Amino acid sequence: MIGGSSKNSERILAGSSALLGLKEMREFRAHVWNEAIAYLAHRMDGSLLREYMSPSEGRNPQTIMQAYRSLVDSIQNRQGMPHSIGSIDRLSGVLCAFDPRAVLATYPNGWGDLFSAIERQVHPLSRMDRENGHNFWVVFCKACLSAAKYLPF
Template sequence: MARLARNARAYLLSLQGVSERMLDAHLQNWQCLRQESIADLYRALLHHAKNRQGMPNTIGDVARLHGIFFDFDPNQVAANYQTHMDILNQIVAQGVSTAGVIDPNNQRSHWVIYAKAALSAARFLRDFPTAQSFHDFVQSFYVNQHSRLALPLLLKEELFGFGFALACDFLKESGYEGFVKPDTHLNEICRAAGITTAESDFGVFKDVVAYCTEHGLVPYEFDKLIWLVGSGNFYLSKRKLPANKETFIATWMQRAG
C-alpha cells in the first residue's frame, strides 16, 4: 500500500473507538451502492442535485417529492414537464411545503435551480431503458484514466447545476468505484503529499486516479479514506470523531511504516 494511504489508515485507527471493521465498512461501502433501477438512478441524481451550500435545507428530503416526479420515473417527468416552470407550478399546486415562497423569476433561487436540474436529469436518463444500460454506459469509460475523465465532463454539460466535482460525487456514490470526488479534503491532502500540484478539480482527479492505478488502490476507497481523515464523519456508525487534516498533514503524512 502506498505511504499516504497506509498512514491515513493508521491515523484513523488511532482515533478512539475506530476499529478495522468499522473503517473497512466505510471504505468498501461502494459495493452496496449500485442502483438497481432507472427510478433509483433518477432519485440519486435528484439527491445530488441539492448537494450545494444551503440547498439541502431548502429542498429537504427528496422522498417527499415523489408525487412531483411520478415516483421518480424520468420518462414521465420528461413527458409531462416542458420547462422547469411546470415543475415549480406543480410543487405549488400539490401544496408541497417549502422554505419560503418560490420565486420563479429569481434565477438564483434554490427551487429554480433544482427544478432545472431535475428536468435536465430526466431528459438525460431517457436514453437509458434500464439501469443495466446505464451501468454499461459508465463502464465504457473505464478504458483508461483519460477516458474516465470524460464522463464527469459529459455529465457536467448534460445536467444543469452539476459541476465537475458534483458529477464525480454522483458516480462515486452510485457504486462506480473508479471515481473520486475532488473536494477540499482530497485536494488539500493530496497537494500536501505531492500527489498533485493541480489547481483545478479536473487536474486533481486525473492525478489521484493515476496515483491509485500506480499503487493498486481502489479510487473510491482511497477517496473515502482521505475524506474520513478530513471530516471524521463515520456516518455508517453514526459517529463524528475529532479527525483533523491539519494534524494529519503535520504529524502523520510522512511517517514510515
C-alpha cells in the same frame, strides 16, 4: 476536445444541433467519459481517481428509477439546498415516483411546470421565486428535468 479529437466525436458534435439517436448518444457519452478520465489521469493520483469514480456503498442503482432518485438526491445536496429543498422523498409525487420518463411526459413545457406543481402540491416553506434564476427551487427544477433527459431509456 480535451485529449485531442477523433473523427467520431467531430461527427457527433457537428450533428449536435439535430437529435441524436440512442446509439450515437451512448457513443458520445462514452467518448466524453473516456476524455474526462484521460484528462484527470494526468492531474491526480490514479488510486484517488479510482476511489472517486467507483460507486459508493449503497449507491449502486439497479433501475433507472433508482438512478434518477440518486441524481435528484445529489442535485439538492449542494450548499444550502438541503435546508431549502429538504427531503426529496416528499417530492416523490411531483417527480412521478422518480420515474424519469414520466417526469418528462408530465412536464413537457419545461421546468416552470415542475416549479408550479411543487408550489401547488408540496407547499414548501422556503422561498420560491421563479423570476430569480439563482433561487434554489429554480435551479433544482431545471436540474431535475435535465437529469431525466440525461438518463438512457
